[in-house]
Amino acid sequence: MDTEHLVYLYCVTxxxxxxxxxxxxxxxxxxxxxxxLCAIVSRVEASQFxxxxxxxxxxxxxxxxxxxxxxxxxxxxxxxKRCVIPFRFGTLFxxxxxxxxxxxxxxxxxxxxxxxxxxxxxxxxxxYGDVPRLEESIRSQGGPLSDLEEMIRQAAPxxxxxxxKKREDLVKAAVAxxxxxxxxxxxxxxxxxxxxxxxxxxxxxxxxxRRGAMIFNAAFLVADQDVQTFRNTVHTxxxxxADPSIAVECTGPWPPYNFCESSSLGVPPISSTTVxxxxxxxxxxxxxxxxQVANG
Amino acid sequence: MDDTMATEKDVTLxxxxxxxxxxxxxxxxxxxxxVADVDLIYVGLRVLxxxxxxxxxxxGAPLTDGFSEPTP
Numbered sequence: 001m002d003t004e005h006l007v008y009l010y011c012v013t014x015x016x017x018x019x020x021x022x023x024x025x026x027x028x029x030x031x032x033x034x035x036x037l038c039a040i041v042s043r044v045e046a047s048q049f050x051x052x053x054x055x056x057x058x059x060x061x062x063x064x065x066x067x068x069x070x071x072x073x074x075x076x077x078x079x080x081k082r083c084v085i086p087f088r089f090g091t092l093f094x095x096x097x098x099x100x101x102x103x104x105x106x107x108x109x110x111x112x113x114x115x116x117x118x119x120x121x122x123x124x125x126x127x128y129g130d131v132p133r134l135e136e137s138i139r140s141q142g143g144p145l146s147d148l149e150e151m152i153r154q155a156a157p158x159x160x161x162x163x164x165k166k167r168e169d170l171v172k173a174a175v176a177x178x179x180x181x182x183x184x185x186x187x188x189x190x191x192x193x194x195x196x197x198x199x200x201x202x203x204x205x206x207x208x209x210r211r212g213a214m215i216f217n218a219a220f221l222v223a224d225q226d227v228q229t230f231r232n233t234v235h236t237x238x239x240x241x242a243d244p245s246i247a248v249e250c251t252g253p254w255p256p257y258n259f260c261e262s263s264s265l266g267v268p269p270i271s272s273t274t275v276x277x278x279x280x281x282x283x284x285x286x287x288x289x290x291x292q293v294a295n296g
Numbered sequence: 297m298d299d300t301m302a303t304e305k306d307v308t309l310x311x312x313x314x315x316x317x318x319x320x321x322x323x324x325x326x327x328x329x330x331v332a333d334v335d336l337i338y339v340g341l342r343v344l345x346x347x348x349x350x351x352x353x354x355x356g357a358p359l360t361d362g363f364s365e366p367t368p
Contacts, residue, residue: 068313088317
C-alpha cells in the first residue's frame, strides 16, 4: 500500500463524466467505478492531511481557501455534466479498492439519492441585519417605548438606570421579534418554490463586514424548472421587506451539499464535533465501517 | 433580470466553507478528516471576512462557463 498518497473523493455520479473537459491538469482526476456508481477522485499527498500537519493547514487560510476551492471547483465542473453527490472536504481513502468497497456497501442508497437529486440544485439564502440600525428604527417608533422614555426623563437617577435597562431589553426583544417575523416570511414563501429546506446555524460574521450580522441562513433544494421562480421570490421578499437594515443574499446553483445527509444513506451520522482527525497512517483493514452492512 | 439581487456566482469563501467543511456526505471515507472544529474554522472566518473575497478571485480564473439558466 502506498503510504505517501491517498485517494481523495470529490463526488459520486451515476454515469462517468468526461474528465478531459473538467479544466484540471491531465491525469489529475480519475474515475473509480463500482456498484453502478462512478467516483471522481485524485491522488493527494498524505502528508498534508496527517493530523500534525492538518491542524496547521486548517489554520492557514491560504491553504484552506486553495484546497476547499479546488474541491468545489472540481465538484462544480462535474455537476455541469452530471447529477452529483458532493462529498465533504477531506474524504480520503487508502486505495481505489477500499473506495470501491465503500461504494459497494453504499450502492443502493447512493443510487437512490442520485435519482432523488436529478434535475435539482441547491440554493443558499442568507440574510444580514444591521442590528444597531434596526434598534434605532425601533426606538424611533414611539408607542410603549416612548412612554418609557418619558418615564426615564422624569425618574430619579437610580430608577432611571433600571428603566433604561428595561428599555434596552425591550428594544432587543423587538429586534429579535422583527428578525423572527422576517425569517418566518422567507421560510413560508421559499418553501412553496422549493423541494426541501434546511435551516443552518447562524455564523458569527464579524461586524466589520459591510453586511452586518447574519440573521438567517438556509439552503433550499430547487427543481431546475423552478429556479427562476425561486430567485424571483427571494428578490420579491427582499424588496417587500423594504427595510434598509436587512440585506438578503441568494447564491447558487450549488452542488446539493445540504441535501446529502449521511442519514439518507442509512449510515449512522458521524458527529462532526466528536470525530477526531484520524491518523492517516492507520491501516484501513478494520476501518471499513461495520455500520454499512445495514444499507443493503 | 434581477441585477439588484446579490451575488449569484459572486460567492464568498464563507459560503464555500459553510458547505464544503461541514455539509456533504460524510460517510464513506477510510478517513474523514475533522475540519469541523468550530473554533478553528472561525479563526479563519474572522480573518477572511474582514475582506469579502470572492470565489472567482480565489480560483484565480473566472467562471466563464457558469451554469446556464434552465429555460422555463
